[in-house]
Amino acid sequence: MEVALYLIPVTLGDTPIESVLPQYNKQIIVQIKHFIVEDIRSARRFLKKVDREIDIDTLTFYPLNKYTSPEEISGYLKPLTQGMPMGVISEAGCPAVADPGADVVAIAQKKNLKVVPLVGPSSIILSVMASGFNGQSFAFHGYIPIEPAERIKTLKHLEQRIYSENQTQLFIETPYRNNKMAEDILNNCRPQTKLCIAANITCEGEYIKTKTVKEWKGKLPDLTKIPCIFLLYK
Template sequence: MQASLYLIPVTLGDTEHRRVLPDYNRDVILGIRHFIVENVRTARRFLKKVEPSIVIDDLTFYELNKHTSPEQVAGYLNPLAQGESVGVISEAGCPAVADPGADVVAIAQRKHYRVVPLVGPSSIILSVMASGFNGQSFAFHGYLPIDAAERTSTIKKLEGRIYAENQTQLFIETPYRNRKLAEELIRTCRPSTKLCIASNITCADECIQTRPVKDWAGKLPDFDKKPTIFLIYK
């Protein structure tokens, strides 16, 4: 196996990994001894779920967070220069998509290392698939501004792009503020604008519903503290 940087998806929530991850991913994982991860504890737990026989103490973990310098990240890739593959594991879903793993991939590309994305669940793609919205043109914006006035202005601008560019708009919020954002969307958007709320995707209590904004008033689902993606379209 050619030494490569493997981008290893993990489950979204407590989903049984066999439901959303191919067996091939397990085969790749078994050939890797170096992992760049957001959180060592959860990464170790994930690897044990994928293959209980893995000896965790035989593996090397490099933690990647907002305090990790570019020099440290570059050092994490040293095994590739020695012919050993490296895996990247995020906290949920696919590495390098709305995820600090993108910094690792950028350095690997500059150094001309082989980068291999593995198949796995992406809440962004899955929510677009299930929304009924435009899947040929869409934009993911991550978190909206915290400042109330700025957030309202941003929502209005994104809604404008729906009608001007025929483009689906996606964004997320810290789970405990889901309801506050949903209520603001109901207040701010046109009554006819469609809002899809996609919560706990792939999990046992998954809920993905699309309705005109006016029809959401007083009918919001129980999505407090649950990872949720919001999509708006015309």
């Protein structure tokens, strides 16, 4: 096995692993003993789903979140510098994409350590694929402001970019505020602007629909507590 920092995708929800992750990932994962993870408990559960025979107690986990200092992260890579492969596991989807994993990858690159991304589900890419929007030029903005005036200003700015740059705009919201986000879009964007709502991607109850703002009015689904991405285009 090649010594590298392996970026290990995780299912986006309670989806059977074999339906979204290649067998090759398992072959890599079972050989790794050191994991940098966003949440230790969920990482342990994921590894058991990958292979029930994995002895979790023989593994070492290094927590990586917004509170982890660059010095700590750099120290996490010591096993890799000593010739042992390491893995990075996020809460869901692909590590280092809208995820604190990017910090450890940046340090690995700076140290000239090999980084290998494994294939797996990305809600960002999958939502663009299914939206019918411009897949040649798109921008993901993560969470947009909560404060009403700033949120409206941001929505209008993103909508303007659709028309001026011919660019698809993507963003997310905390799941319990999804319904409010959808309403804010309908109340502040042009009637002809297209909105794609992509929810529960790859999971049971997957919902991906594209309509104009005008067509969505009065027909929004209940998005409470559902992982969701919103996409805007012309």
